[in-house]
Amino acid sequence: MNIERLTGELSIRRQLADGTATQLEAVKQIIQQVKIEGDAALMHFAKKWDRAELSSLRVTKEEIEEAAGRFDPRLLGDLTEAANNIRSYHEGQKQQGYRHDREDGSYVAQRVTAIESAGLYVPGGTAAYPSSVLMNVIPAQVAGVERIVVISPPDSEGKLSDGVLVAAHILGIEELYKSGGAQAIAALAYGTESIEPVDKITGPGNIFVALAKREVNGDVAIDMIAGPSEIAIIADESAYADEIAADLLSQAEHDPLASAVLLTESLEMAEQVQAQVAKQLKTLPRADIATASIRDHGMIYVADTRAELIRAANQLAPEHLEIMTSDAERLSEEIRHAGAIFIGRYSSEPVGDYFAGTNHVLPTNSTARFSSALSVYDFVKRTSIVHYSEQAWRNNQEKIARLARLEGLEAHARAVESRAWKKENQS
Template sequence: MRIQSVSELKSLERSVEQNTEQQRIDVIEILRTVKNEGDSALFAYTNQFDGVTLDALEVTKEEVDEALSSLDQEMVNIIREAAANIREYHEKQKKESWFFTREDGTLLGQKLTPLDSVGVYVPGGTAAYPSSVLMGVIPAVVAGVEEIVLVSPPGKDGKLPSAVLAAAHVAGVKRMFKIGGAQAIGALAYGTETVPKTDKIVGPGNIYVALAKREVFGVCDIDMIAGPSEIAVLADETANVKYIAADLLSQAEHDSRSAAFLVTTSNELAEQVSKEVEKQLASLPRKVIASQAIKDFGAIYVVGSLDEGAEVINKIAPEHLEIMTKDPMGLLGKIKHAGAIFLGEYSSEPVGDYFAGSNHVLPTSGTARFSSPLNVDDYMKKSSVIRYSEQAIKENGHKISAFARLEGLEAHARAIDVRLEEK
């Protein structure tokens, strides 16, 4: 890894915006076709893009039962335990409606209502991501969403991976479909003969999925536009070199555009981590991908103090931040921008990916400056509640109508005046 000056620090320019206009044109055409042709378009695109001819789009109960019986029971138990941890964490996020009454009898409040339906996209095709199932579905269940629909691209056998089906069963999903890519996003946004239209779409995917989510926003809601994964480690001289190198590579192996940063107060640690990364890369199965990520989007920055290090981290606004210092908790208050913060040498990033309970759907590409991890609030909407009293309209009506006339809205003013006249 390159050891660089902080002056060379650049923003994470790896967002969806950098992709070609042709990809966007292709996505718009796919969405248009799905909207107009429904299921027939989904069958055709699945054949074209996934190389699979399906007899049916929806996963059957028999397929779920087969998946559960084919998996090692210990692995099923691990999935169940992870799900329990995720549910416990997200239960803490749940909020309640609230109301208050003023002395004049006016009642004001906020009513919280879960969304009617949510579509959860799970990447697939060449790999299985049961963790993405749990992270997308469980907060929706906690929020009280009535209909949760899961979509994921099928493998060459025309089925979803057993681990994905098992995780969906554990999480409580009732309807699953074997479709992926932009066509799956279109199906969830517009609905087809088989796939129900949903109010919101969540979950990560490739560039076509990300662009499709952007295009359908407004027809339905989306969680975020996810870019390549990233990790930053803030460390002092007490940190474990092998741990840091392993954690940096845990994100670099995701994608050739993943980013991995070390920010440290120790020149010696910087040199050691640089060498250790190369050493660990040699035996990594996904060496080609990780090496490219480290080359293009990996860097080590040496700073004069941990306070300066925190400032650098806030400029990066990483998806994942690990703090490996003598007193990591003491630095927490200085961190303003990070999707997930891991404190101490045993809090490796994969702990959050799979088992701790926090959500691993996180803001990327510096968007942690203004956005948050996927959470229960994302599956709920808020309505304002107003019950104005007779006393309040008498006392404040003339102020309200004056304000309306200030804006040139006479009908607004008269709607108040007519009530004052009657009194």
């Protein structure tokens, strides 16, 4: 993990989900094949890439109940408590519509309604993520989405992980399917014999999932194009180097493309963290992944002033930002761009991943400059409502017609004035 002096703008190596021309073409072909062949295509790809022979795509109630029956009771309690924390946090995001009444008898209003259906992608592959089930499903449930579908890649035995099944069981989700990659996104977007299409697709995945979400966007809604995981940490000499290193590695172990960055004013701290990262890497089960991440996308920047650290953090706009300083609460108020902020020594990033209640589906690639975590807001629509009374029309129809003609839209003007003609001929 290299140490550099922080001077001027950071050299940010963003991992954009553009893919190669070959990957993009492969995704387009997969989507087209799913459109044409439906279930048969999903089973073909499950055999080809997951080495799974599937006779059915849908997870049965028996599979869910069996997984719940053999699950570690302590873990079941942990997942249940985490779900309760997540639900409590997201309940605070529920929105009500509003109505503004005017003296002339007219009113304008906004109505908030949930989307009807959502498809939630849960990654498989190198790890299974029951926490992703909780983070995607619960905001949709709080929003009031009627139909919630979970889809995830099967293992070579044609099964989903017990953790994913139990998380779905805790939340009362019964519509689960065995499919992964671009083909799963295509199925959610366009439907197959077994899977009805949905209105919105959420959840992270690999490059093929990201490219597929980009391709179907517009035919259905998506949450975001998620890139590799990111963590940045602002730390001073009050922090502990071994804890900083552990937190950096917590994201590095996700993906060789994940980035881990330390921002500090202390060269001594930088050197201690560098040594701790090297030491802790030796005992990590996913050391190969974390080593590649640290080597290619890890960095320690040493600044001369606190203002430089803040400027750098806002420039990075990281997915996760930890602040481990003696004035962490105050410093956090100067951060404008971050997917999630973790304040103080005991607020390590995994606390947010699993248990605090905030959502861990977050913007990456510096898109925290303009986007937010997955939330209840992602699963609702806002409809504007206009009710004009006769008095409001009489008071304003000439003004509206003039504005329409200003823009050269005569039919707009006549649409408003047509009410005038009727009124005059009826009297």
